[in-house]
Amino acid sequence: MERFGTLSFGHYGPLGGGRELSAADSMLQAVDLAQGMDELGVNGVYFRVHHFARQQAGPMPLLAAIAARTQRIEMGTGVIDMRYENPLHLAEDAAAVDLISGGRLALGVSRGSPETVVRGYEAFGYTGSQDPRGADLARDHFARFLQAIEGEGLAERDASSPFGGGTGLQRIEPHSPGLRSRIWWGAGSRDTAEWAGRAGVNLMSSTLLTEDRGIPFDELQAEQIEAFRAAWREAGHPGEPRVSVSRSIFPITTAEDELYFGGRDESDGVGYIDGFRSTFGKTYADTPERLVEQLQRDAAIRSADTLMLTIPSQLGVAFNLRLIAAFAEHVAPSLGWKPTTA
Incomplete structure (x- = not known):
C-alpha cells in the first residue's frame, strides 16, 4: 500500500436531536477536511457522486475549491455516473480542474450504483439505452469522454471563423495532457475489471x-485485481496501472471511538444488489495494533497500491481528522505507507 486517502459519501440531512447538516455544510466541511488531510500528508480525498439524493452530485466545483485550498493531495471521485454525463462537458471541466490543481485530479467513473429514482439519467436528457440499467449508455459516454481528454479532434473547424478558422478537426479545450493516465473505472465484477484493463x-x-463463491471478500477482490492486471498486460499497455480498494477502517483509540464503532460484526456480508447476489467487504474496527495484524492479512489491500477509507463525514471535520491522523500514525506505516512531501 503506497497511498491512502478517504472516500466520502457526502451525506447531508437530519442528524438527530434537532440537528441538520445542510448541503452547504457538507461541501464546506469537505473542503476543510481535505485541507487538514493535506497538512497530514494523506495522499487523496475522493467523493461518491449520486444524483437525486442528499449527497454530492456535480463534483467539479467542490474539487476545484479543494484544489485552491491544498498543495499536494490528490482529489477525485469514486465514482461519477457516466449515464448522467455529457462527455465533452465533463472533459472540459475535468481538464480545467486538473490544470488548476497542477495535475492532481484522479477521476473515477463507471456506470454508477443503484439509484433512488427510476432511470434518472433520462430526466437529464440521456435516452435510448437498450439496457435496463443503462450500462450501454455509460460505456458510449465513456468512449467519447476518452476521445476528448486524449486530445482527439472532434468538430470541424470553421475556415471563416473570426476566432482562428483553419481546417481540420478541433479538440476540446482546455486540454490537460496528463489527465488520461489518471482516469479510473469503478468495477464491481471480474468482467468489468478485465474490460477496464x-x-x-x-x-x-x-x-x-x-x-x-463462498470465499472471503478480500480474496475475491484480489482475484479481480489480478484479472485486471492480466488484461492490461495482454492488451499491451505500457507501464503499471494503479489499483484502489476501499474499506471501512476505524482505529479505536478513545472511549468515543469505542462508543461509535466498538462491538461491530467483523465479517463479510452477502446480499442482493441490482438483482445480483453480491459479497460485501467487512468493517475493521479495533485497536491500532490489532488493525495492523488484520489488514496485513487482507489479500486485496496487499495487492492494491491505494487504500480509500470510507469515512463518517456526518460526524464533522475534527472527528474525522482525528480518525485519519490515528490511522496515519499508528496503522498505515506498517502497511507500507509514507506521507506525501512537497
Whole structure:
C-alpha cells in the first residue's frame, strides 16, 4: 500500500436531536477536511457522486475549491455516473480542474450504483439505452469522454471563423495532457475489471463484488485485481496501472471511538444488489495494533497500491481528522505507507 486517502459519501440531512447538516455544510466541511488531510500528508480525498439524493452530485466545483485550498493531495471521485454525463462537458471541466490543481485530479467513473429514482439519467436528457440499467449508455459516454481528454479532434473547424478558422478537426479545450493516465473505472465484477484493463484505465475496485463463491471478500477482490492486471498486460499497455480498494477502517483509540464503532460484526456480508447476489467487504474496527495484524492479512489491500477509507463525514471535520491522523500514525506505516512531501 503506497497511498491512502478517504472516500466520502457526502451525506447531508437530519442528524438527530434537532440537528441538520445542510448541503452547504457538507461541501464546506469537505473542503476543510481535505485541507487538514493535506497538512497530514494523506495522499487523496475522493467523493461518491449520486444524483437525486442528499449527497454530492456535480463534483467539479467542490474539487476545484479543494484544489485552491491544498498543495499536494490528490482529489477525485469514486465514482461519477457516466449515464448522467455529457462527455465533452465533463472533459472540459475535468481538464480545467486538473490544470488548476497542477495535475492532481484522479477521476473515477463507471456506470454508477443503484439509484433512488427510476432511470434518472433520462430526466437529464440521456435516452435510448437498450439496457435496463443503462450500462450501454455509460460505456458510449465513456468512449467519447476518452476521445476528448486524449486530445482527439472532434468538430470541424470553421475556415471563416473570426476566432482562428483553419481546417481540420478541433479538440476540446482546455486540454490537460496528463489527465488520461489518471482516469479510473469503478468495477464491481471480474468482467468489468478485465474490460477496464483492456481499455487502459486504472481500476477502482468497488466496495462489493457481484458474485458469491463462498470465499472471503478480500480474496475475491484480489482475484479481480489480478484479472485486471492480466488484461492490461495482454492488451499491451505500457507501464503499471494503479489499483484502489476501499474499506471501512476505524482505529479505536478513545472511549468515543469505542462508543461509535466498538462491538461491530467483523465479517463479510452477502446480499442482493441490482438483482445480483453480491459479497460485501467487512468493517475493521479495533485497536491500532490489532488493525495492523488484520489488514496485513487482507489479500486485496496487499495487492492494491491505494487504500480509500470510507469515512463518517456526518460526524464533522475534527472527528474525522482525528480518525485519519490515528490511522496515519499508528496503522498505515506498517502497511507500507509514507506521507506525501512537497
